[in-house]
Amino acid sequence: MSKLWGGRFTKETNKLVEDFTASIEFDKELALEDIQGSIAHVQMLSDCSIISEDDAVTIKHGLKMIEKKIVAGEVEFSVAHEDIHMNIETLLIDEIGPVGGKLHTGRSRNDQVATDMHLYLKKQTQSIITLLTDVQKSILFKSKENVHTILPGYTHLQRAQPVSFAHHLMAYFWMLERDKERLQDSLKRINWSPLGAGALAGTTFPIDREQTASLLGFERVYPNSMDAVSDRDFIVEFLSHASLIMTHISRLSEELVIWSSQEFQFIELDDSFCTGSSIMPQKKNPDVPELLRAKTGRVYGNLVGLLTVLKGLPLAYNKDMQEDKEGMFDTVRTLDGSLRLLAPMIETMTVNQENMFAAVSQDFSNATDIADYLVTKGLPFRQAHEIIGKIVLYAINQDKYLLGLSLEEYQQFSPLFTGDIFEILQPKHVVDARKSEGGTSFEQVKNQLALAEKYI
CATH class of the missing domain: 1.10.40.30 (Fumarase/aspartase (C-terminal domain))
Structure with missing residues (x-):
């Protein structure tokens, strides 16, 4: 199958190279963002008289048809088309004919993928902020029940001074509040538009980058086209904030594990958040907080991985940057799952006030x-x-x-x-x-x- 970029080549891509370099198996997660960016781009092309209004209407209709099929699970993406951008463009041409080839006028996959990731991370950051608030609500709920519950406070894991259990729990509330503030602040940098930067140097077409930025809900455009296509700071920043969130989750998880042990018996986690042993029938294992501790490591790894990818890259875009996505997706999934579990686990745990006071x-x-x-x-x-x-x-x-x-x-x-x-x-x-x-x-x-x- 000939590539959309294959005009300059005399040989088909080696199958091993095709499999090794293709990103569709993971960047298909950007499908809806890719279509969102394309619709804004084609609207701008029409408004700037770069393509006709009729062509723009046809292309937008085709993109929306593809979007419906993707949402319905009716689309099979192909490794032969390498990535989500080429897959959707191929689907578009199949859907509406050669006019679909006009979609890519005035842009490159370099600014296209950067735009997709800005849109994706903006949406996911807002979602994670909401999930953090849900955990805070659970902490607050449990704290209100335990203002007068007294337990030992520790330093060096040695009993130091007695404290209110609500006071102890609320320390995590404020950790998560700072996490939210960091994420909210990062939205200022996520909310930049790279669309229209082209491959690295801009485009000869009279495009309107401010219009596409506005259509996509971005607050500003990158002032430098080379920076626009090569910047992954916003992902590194997200991974850094995610690592700190997971640090806080892990610290709380460690306390839940300790407090629920036979030696402490300060709390009991609800049965629905624990598992048993295949050989020891008496066991009630705190598997969820244990896994929350462990998953912190993979989030750290994703941060270090991307920093390592970026550390020696010359400007502007390099294929190395394909490695920016899997860690980002994995971190989003890990954070999402962790926070969704943590909130109800805290809310349903039993506090053994008598044991704490003893x-x-x-x-x-x-x-x-x-x-x-x-x-x-x-x-x-x-x-x-x-x-x-x-x-x-x-x-x-x-x-x-x-x-x-x-x-x-x-x-x-x-x-x-x-x-x-x-x-x-x-x-x-x-x-x-x-x-x-x-x-x-x-x-x-x-x-x-x-x-x-x-x-x-």
């Missing part, structure tokens, strides 16, 4: 509050810190926790201790005492939830 009742996470207590009595913090360290060591040797010591035992270390120390050490008091802005006191957590409502 944990903070049998540790030394209230030790800092004794130091703060002595500071309010006039003792310098550094001296208070040393005294409390000795009290903790003493309690460990006595096989007791801080609430289990008597007033007389406390007064062995400092005469500043009085009977109010036992109220100070209660987990609820420890949590509620941290009233600084952004702290874990119940009042501050409620303020945080009210603020979060405004963001979603």
Whole structure:
């Protein structure tokens, strides 16, 4: 089968080369964007009197017929036509005859594919922002139920200070909020139009790039045609933001795995988000958060892969850039699937409030509050810190926790201790005492939830 570009060649393409260089197996995902760009392009060609209005009407009708067939699953794409652009152009010529060949006037596949990817990534970025908001809503829902639920907060995976469970969960809300803001900001750069840049140098035809940009909903055109066809910064930026989103998802997933273990028993994931063992009937495995952790690696890989492709490329377009798409598609699918699972998994999980409270009742996470207590009595913090360290060591040797010591035992270390120390050490008091802005006191957590409502 002769190629649409085959006039200069005397031999058919080697079948191995054809299979190796063809991108239709993955860039067919851009089919609807390709047609969208083509309709705008042909409208502009007509308005600029580059082709006749009748030809433009015929071509647009043909493109819309092909679009309907694609949506209906009635189109089979061919490797022989290499990519989505040549496949659709071939289908168009088959549909409406030779006039379909006028569609490619004043453009190249180089600016065409770049346009397709801008359109695709704009749509997908907006969708991911919506999905992130859905996860935030689930976090907010679960947080509202657990403002007064207390669990150990950790540093170095060692119990540090008790916190509100809502406060802990909301840390992820704000991570995702920053992720959304990064994506929203990236739309400013995704929203550039490369259409009309041609292969690299523009075109001799009197086209109107501003018109096609407007028709496609782009905010501006690339000022430099070489930059327009060779820029993949917007994809790298998306992959970078996606990697950070997956980092946040992975961190939360790690906590869900730990919290649902027999050793912690802080939460139980709903059965619909877990699997069992083929040999151990007692098992309930947190497969979903485990896979969310693992899929982070493939998103990182897609980012590094594209950076590696681009790092040594001279201007303008090179065939290497064909490798820009599969990682982008894979990352979109991975993010989409991960976020769609995460939201209902959080919303349906059971919080074991009693187990969480038992944990903070049998540790030394209230030790800092004794130091703060002595500071309010006039003792310098550094001296208070040393005294409390000795009290903790003493309690460990006595096989007791801080609430289990008597007033007389406390007064062995400092005469500043009085009977109010036992109220100070209660987990609820420890949590509620941290009233600084952004702290874990119940009042501050409620303020945080009210603020979060405004963001979603």
